[in-house]
Amino acid sequence: MSNIAAPVKPTPLFRRPAVFRLLVIGIFAEIGYAALNLSTMPVYLTQDRQFGASVVGLVLAAFLVAEAIFKSPMGHLADRYGPKRLMLLGPAISAVTSLLSLIVPHTGGQPLEVFAFVMLRGLDGIALAMLWPAAFAEMNAAVEDHERQQGMSLLNLCYMLGIALAFPVGGIANDLSGVRWAGLVLAAGLFLAVAFSVWRFVPDLEHAEIASETHGGGGINGFLASMKQIPEYLVLAMITFIGIGFPTFIFKLFPIQQFGFSESQIGALIFPGAIVMALASVPMSKFGEKIGRVRAVHLGMGLAAIGMSIIAMGAFIPILRQPWLLAGGGIPVGIGFLLAIPAWMASVSDIDPNKRGANIGAVMTAQGIGAMVGAPIGAAMYEKLQPLGVQLGLGAGFGRYSPFVGCAACMLVSWLLGLKILRDGSSATSTEPVPLVHDVVGIATVEKAAVAEEEAAAADQATNQKNDG
Numbered sequence: 001m002s003n004i005a006a007p008v009k010p011t012p013l014f015r016r017p018a019v020f021r022l023l024v025i026g027i028f029a030e031i032g033y034a035a036l037n038l039s040t041m042p043v044y045l046t047q048d049r050q051f052g053a054s055v056v057g058l059v060l061a062a063f064l065v066a067e068a069i070f071k072s073p074m075g076h077l078a079d080r081y082g083p084k085r086l087m088l089l090g091p092a093i094s095a096v097t098s099l100l101s102l103i104v105p106h107t108g109g110q111p112l113e114v115f116a117f118v119m120l121r122g123l124d125g126i127a128l129a130m131l132w133p134a135a136f137a138e139m140n141a142a143v144e145d146h147e148r149q150q151g152m153s154l155l156n157l158c159y160m161l162g163i164a165l166a167f168p169v170g171g172i173a174n175d176l177s178g179v180r181w182a183g184l185v186l187a188a189g190l191f192l193a194v195a196f197s198v199w200r201f202v203p204d205l206e207h208a209e210i211a212s213e214t215h216g217g218g219g220i221n222g223f224l225a226s227m228k229q230i231p232e233y234l235v236l237a238m239i240t241f242i243g244i245g246f247p248t249f250i251f252k253l254f255p256i257q258q259f260g261f262s263e264s265q266i267g268a269l270i271f272p273g274a275i276v277m278a279l280a281s282v283p284m285s286k287f288g289e290k291i292g293r294v295r296a297v298h299l300g301m302g303l304a305a306i307g308m309s310i311i312a313m314g315a316f317i318p319i320l321r322q323p324w325l326l327a328g329g330g331i332p333v334g335i336g337f338l339l340a341i342p343a344w345m346a347s348v349s350d351i352d353p354n355k356r357g358a359n360i361g362a363v364m365t366a367q368g369i370g371a372m373v374g375a376p377i378g379a380a381m382y383e384k385l386q387p388l389g390v391q392l393g394l395g396a397g398f399g400r401y402s403p404f405v406g407c408a409a410c411m412l413v414s415w416l417l418g419l420k421i422l423r424d425g426s427s428a429t430s431t432e433p434v435p436l437v438h439d440v441v442g443i444a445t446v447e448k449a450a451v452a453e454e455e456a457a458a459a460d461q462a463t464n465q466k467n468d469g
Contacts, residue, residue, distance in 0.1 A: 002282065014282070020308075022139055024153055024197070024417070027129055027161060028162070028190050029162070030163060031162045032091070032159065032186075032191050032239070033166075033187070036122060036187035037060060038163065038166060038248065039183055040180070040182075040187070041056075042056050044180045046367075047110075050109050051109045054383055056249060059121055063122065063125040064125060064248075064365025064375055067126070072364075073129075074132035075362070084198060086134040087130070089127075093123055093130075094123075094128070094243040095120075095239045099185075100120055104120075121154065127339055132364060133364060139154075153282075153285030153342035156342050160334065161277055164271075165274055167269075170311040173186045190363075230359060233363055235417065236417060237344065237364075237367045237370065239413055239414045240301070240370065242410050243370075244374065246377065246378030247404055248374070255269060258321065261323075275456035284335060285342060288342060296420050299340075301336060301414050302415050303332040306332060307332035312405040316394065320395060345360060378403035379407065383398030
């Protein structure tokens with residue numbers, strides 16, 4: 001009888017304790033941030049504070065600007081001092097800003113009231129910039145090298161799923177309580193729970209300090225250094241997130257004004273897409289690994305462009321302004337990003353293992369810059385183009401759908417650029433500097449030529465000796 005034991009099947013990545021804790025922390029943190037700034041804040045500011053859509057765009061742009069500016073420096077600090085400190089401090093800050101938002105005096109949108117919300121949302125942006133680069137750096141340390149893309153995919157799923165779930169969670173909280181600020185209290189509770197979980201369950205990574213002291217690269221200099229290493233990813237990230245920024249601040253107002261939905265109905269509209277994303281995340285990560293990172297980016301961006309184009313057609317064809325079409329178009333967008341973004345992040349993290357936090361922070365900075373450019377423009381389009389749509393005979397829906405048109409255009413441009421500049425074997429996907437490859441090849445060629453010359457000389461000498469004999 002054979003005593004050979006059957007091979008042990010490895011534990012799925014998401015079931016490993018260190019990874020599972022990170023995923024839970026990530027999803028609850030992002031539900032909090034999205035419920036605060038994307039779900040609750042636009043409705044609260046317009047209906048309770050009487051802010052206009054353009055002013056709401058300005059307030060929430062402060063959130064994106066601060067996030068964009070600070071993500072690269074915070075990635076460097078995660079390398080230097082360890083991710084845990086930043087993952088703890090960020091949610092703790094936002095727990096305070098959420099509650100402070102409730103006590104700002106009501107003045108009907110006067111400058112001081114607007115300024116107070118700009119400052120609070122700016123602090124939220126800094127807090128979020130602390131969290132996510134550190135979380136990705138922590139994930140890198142929790143998995144093996146060959147599992148990194150899957151780990152990135154799972155963490156990216158938490159980011160996207162957190163945003164999607166924030167709308168039904170925040171909307172239900174507001175509808176059940178009968179007030180527009182319930183989502184703020186809910187977000188504060190989530191932030192406190194996340195901060196406690198990080199303090200209790202996330203380990204310190206002391207090696208990060210040594211890596212950063214050796215390689216440096218924080219702040220603007222770190223971002224510029226990353227631009228030299230990964231320019232293609234930064235360009236793609238910026239253009240893509242300009243598009244994502246267009247409908248960001250109006251996404252909650254849009255179904256309320258276009259379809260007459262309640263906040264709970266909005267959640268019901270978004271929830272199926274969120275479930276599809278959750279179910280598709282692991283298969284998509286494995287599929288992305290199978291086809292390769294470059295092809296995953298190409299296919300993912302193509303799906304996102306198709307989905308957004310389906311939604312955007314409602315601006316020009318009134319019969320297509322249907323809730324089911326909005327939800328249906330969002331499915332390929334979500335699946336596309338499940339493919340594309342983890343492939344970006346995994347490639348970036350492999351370029352320089354000692355600067356993973358800084359490089360990931362640079363990519364997120366590029367994303368934030370794009371979003372902060374697109375978001376206020378989209379909010380202004382939404383408000384200003386509705387009268388134009390009426391004049392053109394397309395109705396106010398033309399203006400309401402216009403941010404989706406801008407998003408679709410950016411997705412298409414990103415897809416085309418990705419096809420052109422991201423190719424198999426390109427420097428963007430290589431983990432070794434190209435000059436080093438050429439040096440190695442050159443040395444090998446010289447050594448081969450020297451060996452051949454010595455062999456030829458030995459053969460000539462043997463022939464001469466034979467002739468002399």
